[in-house]
Amino acid sequence: MRALKKALPASCLITDGPGLRPYECDGLTAIREAPWLVALPETEAQVAAVLAVCREHGVSVVPRGAGTGLSGGARPHADGVVLGLSRMNRILEIDPANGIARVEPGVRNLAISEAAAEFGLYYAPDPSSQIACSIGGNVAENSGGVHCLKYGLTVHNVLGARVMLMNGEVLELGGPLYDTPGLDLLAVLCGSEGMLGLVLEVTVALLPKPPEVAVLLAAFADVGAAGQAVADIIGAGIIPAGMEMMDRLAVQAAEAFAKAGYPEDAAAILLIELDGSETELARQGAVVERLLSEGGAYQIDVARDADAQARLWKGRKSAFPAVGRIAPDYYCMDGTIPRHRLAEVLTEIDSLSEEYGLQVANVFHAGDGNLHPLILFDANKPGELERTEEMGGRILELCVAVGGTVTGEHGVGVEKLNQMCVQFNGAELSQFFRLKSAWDPDELLNPGKGIPTLTRCGELGGMHVRHGELPFPDLERF
Amino acid sequence: MSQDSSERLTAAVRDAVADGRRLTVAGAGSKRNILPGTSGDMLTTMEHAGIVSYDPAELVITARAGTPIKALQAELALHNQRLACDPPQFLGQGTVGGMVAAGLSGPGRPWTGAVRDAVLGVVMVNGLGEQLTFGGQVMKNVAGYDVSRLMAGSFGALGVLLEVSLRVAPVWEDDVTIAFDLSAAKALDRCAAWRQHYLPLQGSWWHGGRFHVRLGGSAASVAAAMHQLGGERVDFPWDHVRDHALDFFKPLSASGDHGDKTLWRLVVPPAAPMVEAYDDMAVMWAGGLRWWWHDDEEAIQTHVKAMGGWAWAMERAPRLPAAERALMRRIKASFDPAGLFGSALPIEVDHAD
Numbered sequence: 001m002r003a004l005k006k007a008l009p010a011s012c013l014i015t016d017g018p019g020l021r022p023y024e025c026d027g028l029t030a031i032r033e034a035p036w037l038v039a040l041p042e043t044e045a046q047v048a049a050v051l052a053v054c055r056e057h058g059v060s061v062v063p064r065g066a067g068t069g070l071s072g073g074a075r076p077h078a079d080g081v082v083l084g085l086s087r088m089n090r091i092l093e094i095d096p097a098n099g100i101a102r103v104e105p106g107v108r109n110l111a112i113s114e115a116a117a118e119f120g121l122y123y124a125p126d127p128s129s130q131i132a133c134s135i136g137g138n139v140a141e142n143s144g145g146v147h148c149l150k151y152g153l154t155v156h157n158v159l160g161a162r163v164m165l166m167n168g169e170v171l172e173l174g175g176p177l178y179d180t181p182g183l184d185l186l187a188v189l190c191g192s193e194g195m196l197g198l199v200l201e202v203t204v205a206l207l208p209k210p211p212e213v214a215v216l217l218a219a220f221a222d223v224g225a226a227g228q229a230v231a232d233i234i235g236a237g238i239i240p241a242g243m244e245m246m247d248r249l250a251v252q253a254a255e256a257f258a259k260a261g262y263p264e265d266a267a268a269i270l271l272i273e274l275d276g277s278e279t280e281l282a283r284q285g286a287v288v289e290r291l292l293s294e295g296g297a298y299q300i301d302v303a304r305d306a307d308a309q310a311r312l313w314k315g316r317k318s319a320f321p322a323v324g325r326i327a328p329d330y331y332c333m334d335g336t337i338p339r340h341r342l343a344e345v346l347t348e349i350d351s352l353s354e355e356y357g358l359q360v361a362n363v364f365h366a367g368d369g370n371l372h373p374l375i376l377f378d379a380n381k382p383g384e385l386e387r388t389e390e391m392g393g394r395i396l397e398l399c400v401a402v403g404g405t406v407t408g409e410h411g412v413g414v415e416k417l418n419q420m421c422v423q424f425n426g427a428e429l430s431q432f433f434r435l436k437s438a439w440d441p442d443e444l445l446n447p448g449k450g451i452p453t454l455t456r457c458g459e460l461g462g463m464h465v466r467h468g469e470l471p472f473p474d475l476e477r478f
Numbered sequence: 479m480s481q482d483s484s485e486r487l488t489a490a491v492r493d494a495v496a497d498g499r500r501l502t503v504a505g506a507g508s509k510r511n512i513l514p515g516t517s518g519d520m521l522t523t524m525e526h527a528g529i530v531s532y533d534p535a536e537l538v539i540t541a542r543a544g545t546p547i548k549a550l551q552a553e554l555a556l557h558n559q560r561l562a563c564d565p566p567q568f569l570g571q572g573t574v575g576g577m578v579a580a581g582l583s584g585p586g587r588p589w590t591g592a593v594r595d596a597v598l599g600v601v602m603v604n605g606l607g608e609q610l611t612f613g614g615q616v617m618k619n620v621a622g623y624d625v626s627r628l629m630a631g632s633f634g635a636l637g638v639l640l641e642v643s644l645r646v647a648p649v650w651e652d653d654v655t656i657a658f659d660l661s662a663a664k665a666l667d668r669c670a671a672w673r674q675h676y677l678p679l680q681g682s683w684w685h686g687g688r689f690h691v692r693l694g695g696s697a698a699s700v701a702a703a704m705h706q707l708g709g710e711r712v713d714f715p716w717d718h719v720r721d722h723a724l725d726f727f728k729p730l731s732a733s734g735d736h737g738d739k740t741l742w743r744l745v746v747p748p749a750a751p752m753v754e755a756y757d758d759m760a761v762m763w764a765g766g767l768r769w770w771w772h773d774d775e776e777a778i779q780t781h782v783k784a785m786g787g788w789a790w791a792m793e794r795a796p797r798l799p800a801a802e803r804a805l806m807r808r809i810k811a812s813f814d815p816a817g818l819f820g821s822a823l824p825i826e827v828d829h830a831d
């Protein structure tokens with residue numbers, strides 16, 4: 001601590017109890033731990049100094065952006081340092097001629113689009129948390145948003161990053177460049193959950209704003225029909241800017257909260273955003289409307305002006321807090337499934353819901369198959385959190401069983417370590433650990449996250465059988 | 479043409495591990511003449527071919543590594559779809575595995591994305607002879623490190639690709655080329671201005687005072703863009719740009735005698751200032767990629783560094799900063815501890831910088 005006090009101004013260190021409290025958890029509030037201390041560097045030199053001290057004393061470092069992560073990626077260690085990058089929040093450059101912005105890691109996602117707006121440009125990935133979450137956290141989680149079906153995830157919209165390794169080396173990856181030599185380090189960095197390197201600067205691609213936008217709402221009496229309509233639209237060669245689905249419980253919660261004008265009797269609604277030139281929109285809109293009504297939509301509303309569109313989106317974007325209002329607590333899951341298995345997965349979730357006696361509201365990035373079941377529970381009822389977590393685990397395993405994945409955009413963190421044992425076998429997990437060692441051989445950067453140890457999976461082994469085989473046939477304990 | 483040779487390929491790697499032999503993985507060998515030479519026995523994935531799964535409504539196709547790109551495209555075309563990237567295909571000879579391993583991008587790169595952007599999952603054999611699956615067949619997946627995308631552009635250094643899942647996209651309703659007579663500098667000025675407008679741009683090629691622009695998308699958006707941008711509507715062989723089959727790419731051709739010069743590939747910020755190199759230069763990616771026949775390597779390196787980019791000549795390895803190169807070597811060792819796979823990945827060469 002003495003060494004750190006020498007390295008950083010007092011205003012950049014938090015060492016006392018109450019000051020540490022906001023850093024006990026990220027957006028996954030059920031899992032908490034007070035860190036030993038929090039460092040909030042303002043410059044790259046200060047980051048380097050913190051890492052040097054931590055290296056010398058073998059202290060672990062947990063990077064943190066805005067702390068909105070939903071899988072415990074920024075969860076502290078009791079004997080470790082939380083390295084918060086929120087004060088490195090300058091927009092260094094908006095360069096419309098090259099179509100990029102260069103920003104520090106603590107810059108909020110939405111702030112980039114706000115700064116680029118005067119040039120008619122914006123940064124496309126728009127997680128619902130975009131007013132709060134940081135671009136450094138977005139890179140670390142490879143975050144998505146409602147527009148990523150058409151415009152891609154973080155990995156598709158980040159062209160460069162300045163990265164500090166745990167050993168203090170600085171790498172300048174990519175830039176305003178469309179290609180890089182050698183291995184694509186930036187691709188692995190995206191989604192690496194702060195376990196490979198610290199993101200100290202990001203170059204993002206900026207896109208021109210589409211001239212016209214239309215938002216359609218379609219109500220269905222049957223969830224399966226809504227899912228089929230999504231497939232029909234894509235099958236017709238139309239990639240909407242956004243395509244979201246909500247089930248009855250999610251619709252009712254959102255309507256009560258946001259008064260978006262959603263039909264509360266619907267079994268499912270679809271929200272579809274189309275963008276482009278005026279004539280393009282008119283033609284696409286006509287095709288989409290026809291497919292929706294042929295597919296069984298009993299109500300279709302089209303919002304053409306910005307206010308009506310904002311109102312329709314408001315319901316969706318506030319779905320999480322809305323669900324938070326109808327139950328004391330909720331637990332947000334994040335599986336991805338091949339879209340054609342949707343009806344089957346929702347039926348299965350219904351039966352799990354009955355089995356556990358817990359209600360589930362489903363919010364679905366329908367275009368790309370990313371499903372967010374929100375399990376409603378009451379943490380004050382003894383055992384209910386544990387039951388919720390167990391049920392959540394089973395939902396994720398269901399996603400893997402139908403050919404999907406345990407996490408589409410929220411990351412593994414500490415939350416989904418057990419489910420990783422279902423998705424990956426021992427050889428794959430070992431490969432992940434060797435890859436991690438290549439970046440951080442002393443395992444000081446965000447240890448214990450993202451990838452479960454073989455021992456952990458071994459202990460779960462009895463329960464989790466993949467492809468009908470034991471996960472680690474080679475391990476001696478079997 | 480559909481055959482599953484994954485067990486044979488995995489066994490071949492295991493045998494090489496046991497015998498301490500080196501291997502070089504190849505598809506059809508279509509890029510042999512643009513890459514530096516490698517050592518080791520050839521292990522070709524050619525016969526491990528066929529489409530494993532494809533559901534057009536999911537926008538995902540999974541194919542074995544040896545599948546010819548041509549076959550993949552033919553299947554996609556049946557369903558009005560195309561690859562969601564624009565890699566060189568060397569006139570259809572290349573394989574899907576080679577396309578991903580090389581990770582090269584054609585003229586559509588800034589708009590359609592790179593190969594890595596389209597990769598969703600892989601099945602591979604690492605240097606320990608282990609068959610591993612990463613990523614999957616879904617669009618969004620952040621479980622574990624993104625090894626699938628790391629395989630794109632790894633030139634076979636990390637392992638043998640057995641199977642690849644790729645994101646696909648609908649075909650454009652219209653595909654039109656417009657041309658302008660413009661100096662390179664003026665062409666780049668236009669590109670910079672267009673970057674602020676919502677346009678269906680899909681490719682650009684400037685050479686010898688002629689600037690070609692590809693528009694692709696819905697008929698309505700292409701028509702609107704043609705009206706907005708002007709120019710002259712022409713036919714243009716974009717696949718020849720993509721596959722380096724235009725005369726410009728040939729050392730001795732109608733477009734000029736490049737003599738003893740080497741063809742350099744300069745990746746720079748698209749709006750970086752243009753040098754007027756006339757017949758010796760061609761520009762793609764709205765300015766972001768510049769091809770330059772040149773005889774002085776140091777001059778090229780100094781020039782490209784000043785612009786904040788990097789350069790690569792055919793049959794040579796690009797330079798890498800020391801820390802990056804060291805990290806790439808450690809990553810290579812994490813997949814292939816014994817150094818089984820020889821490859822064209824530029825991590826073995828030490829440069830002074």
Ligand SMILES: Cc1cc2nc3c(=O)[nH]c(=O)nc-3n(C[C@H](O)[C@H](O)[C@H](O)COP(=O)(O)OP(=O)(O)OC[C@H]3O[C@@H](n4cnc5c(N)ncnc54)[C@H](O)[C@@H]3O)c2cc1C
Pocket residue numbers: 026027062063064065066067068069070072073074085105126127128129132133134135136137138139140141142143144145146193194195197198199200320409410446
């Ligand atoms: C209401 C709500 C809605 C959300 N909606 C979405 C959504 O639509 N889509 C989506 O994808 N996510 C969503 N999220 C999740 C979350 O906002 C994203 O994961 C976001 O990217 C996290 O950013 P952050 O700055 O808060 O990172 P943090 O939570 O602080 O950290 C996340 C991870 O990144 C690492 N990290 C942070 N900064 C750095 C850095 N500079 N260098 C290296 N590692 C770093 C941390 O160690 C941690 O592992 C939502 C969250 C909430 C609370």
